[in-house]
Amino acid sequence: MHVMVLGGAGMIGRKLVERLAREPGVLGGSIERLTLVDAFQPPVPEALQSISTAMTADLSQNGVAEKVIALRPDIIFHLAAVVSGEAEADFDKGYSVNLDGSRALFEAIRQQGQNADYVPRVVFASSIAVFGTPFPEVIPGEFFTTPLTSYGTQKAIIELLLADYSRRGIFDGIGIRLPTICVRPGAPNKAASGFFSNILREPLVGKEAVLPVSENVRHWFASPRSAVNFFIHAATIDTAAVGPRRNLTMPGLSALVGEEIEALRRVAGDKAVALIKRETDPVIEKIVAGWPTQFDASRAEALGFQAEKDFDQILQAHIEDELGGRIA
Amino acid sequence: MHVMVLGGAGMIGRKLVERLAREPGVLGGSIERLTLVDAFQPPVPEALQSISTAMTADLSQNGVAEKVIALRPDIIFHLAAVVSGEAEADFDKGYSVNLDGSRALFEAIRQQGQNADYVPRVVFASSIAVFGTPFPEVIPGEFFTTPLTSYGTQKAIIELLLADYSRRGIFDGIGIRLPTICVRPGAPNKAASGFFSNILREPLVGKEAVLPVSENVRHWFASPRSAVNFFIHAATIDTAAVGPRRNLTMPGLSALVGEEIEALRRVAGDKAVALIKRETDPVIEKIVAGWPTQFDASRAEALGFQAEKDFDQILQAHIEDELGGRIA
Numbered sequence: 001m002h003v004m005v006l007g008g009a010g011m012i013g014r015k016l017v018e019r020l021a022r023e024p025g026v027l028g029g030s031i032e033r034l035t036l037v038d039a040f041q042p043p044v045p046e047a048l049q050s051i052s053t054a055m056t057a058d059l060s061q062n063g064v065a066e067k068v069i070a071l072r073p074d075i076i077f078h079l080a081a082v083v084s085g086e087a088e089a090d091f092d093k094g095y096s097v098n099l100d101g102s103r104a105l106f107e108a109i110r111q112q113g114q115n116a117d118y119v120p121r122v123v124f125a126s127s128i129a130v131f132g133t134p135f136p137e138v139i140p141g142e143f144f145t146t147p148l149t150s151y152g153t154q155k156a157i158i159e160l161l162l163a164d165y166s167r168r169g170i171f172d173g174i175g176i177r178l179p180t181i182c183v184r185p186g187a188p189n190k191a192a193s194g195f196f197s198n199i200l201r202e203p204l205v206g207k208e209a210v211l212p213v214s215e216n217v218r219h220w221f222a223s224p225r226s227a228v229n230f231f232i233h234a235a236t237i238d239t240a241a242v243g244p245r246r247n248l249t250m251p252g253l254s255a256l257v258g259e260e261i262e263a264l265r266r267v268a269g270d271k272a273v274a275l276i277k278r279e280t281d282p283v284i285e286k287i288v289a290g291w292p293t294q295f296d297a298s299r300a301e302a303l304g305f306q307a308e309k310d311f312d313q314i315l316q317a318h319i320e321d322e323l324g325g326r327i328a
Numbered sequence: 329m330h331v332m333v334l335g336g337a338g339m340i341g342r343k344l345v346e347r348l349a350r351e352p353g354v355l356g357g358s359i360e361r362l363t364l365v366d367a368f369q370p371p372v373p374e375a376l377q378s379i380s381t382a383m384t385a386d387l388s389q390n391g392v393a394e395k396v397i398a399l400r401p402d403i404i405f406h407l408a409a410v411v412s413g414e415a416e417a418d419f420d421k422g423y424s425v426n427l428d429g430s431r432a433l434f435e436a437i438r439q440q441g442q443n444a445d446y447v448p449r450v451v452f453a454s455s456i457a458v459f460g461t462p463f464p465e466v467i468p469g470e471f472f473t474t475p476l477t478s479y480g481t482q483k484a485i486i487e488l489l490l491a492d493y494s495r496r497g498i499f500d501g502i503g504i505r506l507p508t509i510c511v512r513p514g515a516p517n518k519a520a521s522g523f524f525s526n527i528l529r530e531p532l533v534g535k536e537a538v539l540p541v542s543e544n545v546r547h548w549f550a551s552p553r554s555a556v557n558f559f560i561h562a563a564t565i566d567t568a569a570v571g572p573r574r575n576l577t578m579p580g581l582s583a584l585v586g587e588e589i590e591a592l593r594r595v596a597g598d599k600a601v602a603l604i605k606r607e608t609d610p611v612i613e614k615i616v617a618g619w620p621t622q623f624d625a626s627r628a629e630a631l632g633f634q635a636e637k638d639f640d641q642i643l644q645a646h647i648e649d650e651l652g653g654r655i656a
Binding site: 168 | 438474475485489491
């Protein structure tokens with residue numbers, strides 16, 4: 001099969017590709033060809049060099065979607081997006097990349113299918129940003145999408161398009177709404193959600209991290225490993241069991257910041273916890289207060305999607321996948 | 329003020345304009361200018377001739393939205409759409425007119441506002457087609473939009489855009505999801521929902537009508553008069569009270585076909601009811617089984633939107649508005 005990863009240079013995209021390199025049969029068949037596309041040059045794992053093509057491209061540019069779809073990939077992982085903050089700051093860029101780029105992709109598939117039989121699987125990275133406050137304590141599976149950001153709006157629109165194109169048999173799509181990914185690898189970033197990862201990742205390597213909110217903040221998490229599992233499962237699932245409602249809130253762990261910290265203490269001791277500096281930031285507190293804390297993801301669970309059950313598992317995944325199984 | 333009606337040649341558009349002609353102060357100020365736009369030449373009522381411009385135009389065509397928005401209307405009623413059956417049969421036309429045309433309109437407003445202060449009220453005719461089966465018996469206000477038609481998909485997408493553009497202060501939008509309009513005036517049409525109106529309108533003037541489903545079918549109704557009231561109210565409401573969730577399911581009457589028939593009997597007697605011919609049509613039965621039967625519209629009601637409470641009121645509105653207050 002021919003696998004295409006759009007957004008292959010991003011954190012999840014890279015981890016997904018690394019997983020395909022480690023476990024080439026994980027999609028249920030052998031991968032004959034891998035195409036990676038991103039606005040930045042996507043890295044290709046050693047093991048897949050001989051079958052891979054990596055290209056920099058922007059799907060929202062004229063003719064680009066047609067060009068990549070002319071390669072007729074069987075499975076398309078679509079993770080390409082401008083992130084939330086940038087889509088909010090730059091109206092035109094957000095709508096262009098996130099909405100027009102995705103629609104161009106879907107249209108290119110439709111045009112390709114009109115010339116010859118072609119119905120690829122499309123796995124789309126959606127987001128819980130499709131939901132907007134006020135929320136019930138546990139957001140039900142049938143809760144409406146009333147996003148409060150342009151990013152969330154763009155994701156919700158693509159979800160609708162994905163469902164309609166799938167209903168019409170143009171492609172076979174699944175949209176997966178990812179929880180906040182934790183522990184996010186790499187350097188601390190300025191995203192408002194960064195601290196959820198920073199307070200674990202940094203102390204594990206002996207560095208300080210700032211906690212800008214109270215320990216009683218509740219949020220919705222999954223590890224990068226689970227996120228990759230979601231994509232793999234979505235690519236291989238029997239969509240007849242999914243039916244026309246193609247967009248699924250992924251399972252996650254609803255946990256308090258305090259639970260993160262206690263898991264860190266169990267794994268790395270009081271000296272690690274002592275590296276967390278409490279510096280309340282009212283701006284971040286306010287942003288975080290608008291985020292969902294828990295979902296009913298029973299539909300996705302019934303379809304076989306699985307996430308971590310506690311923060312010990314999330315920490316364990318990080319230590320295994322990022323720290324070679326050892327902590328300082 | 330300058331009022332613009334997009335889709336001014338359609339049934340509701342015409343009735344809205346007629347209402348403005350009869351009650352020129354109903355929008356809370358005097359109308360200095362009225363612009364009617366439609367793919368078909370929209371009629372202009374006598375009383376508004378001197379202040380009106382009627383034009384045929386397609387918003388999805390290059391430059392058209394910019395041209396009409398350059399007129400800087402204060403209130404824009406956006407009812408222009410390709411209907412459900414056509415949007416399903418012609419993928420390109422449905423997405424072009426319903427989605428691209430609306431987005432071009434919204435973008436033209438944004439561009440206009442970048443040159444000079446301009447934040448018009450936009451009232452958008454959405455539809456309960458944004459919902460897709462399976463439903464709970466009463467669809468809650470926070471139920472998700474999982475349309476099963478391209479038309480419903482397009483309406484749901486425009487709802488999302490309308491909320492985001494409003495949140496950003498580009499315009500001040502309200503989307504209203506209309507119930508099935510009954511009694512629909514005019515000749516019987518081939519729409520699957522046509523019988524709901526046919527079985528009342530035709531017998532009232534001594535003509536036969538076909539009932540293709542059982543009397544136990546339940547559906548969600550409002551009169552054309554209520555629909556016009558919804559638009560007027562949405563144009564004048566204080567949107568601060570609406571908040572960021574700008575799309576509202578309008579109130580309606582949840583009633584059985586049998587209740588329609590009994591209301592007809594009370595108004596026009598057994599001889600009218602005898603004109604209803606029962607000819608079960610399994611195709612229509614199946615389509616209708618996928619339609620919603622009742623909504624919790626308490627949010628719209630709390631905001632002052634009102635519909636009929638029984639079929640006697642719906643019949644009365646029809647007799648007054650279409651039959652000059654008298655029946656045969």
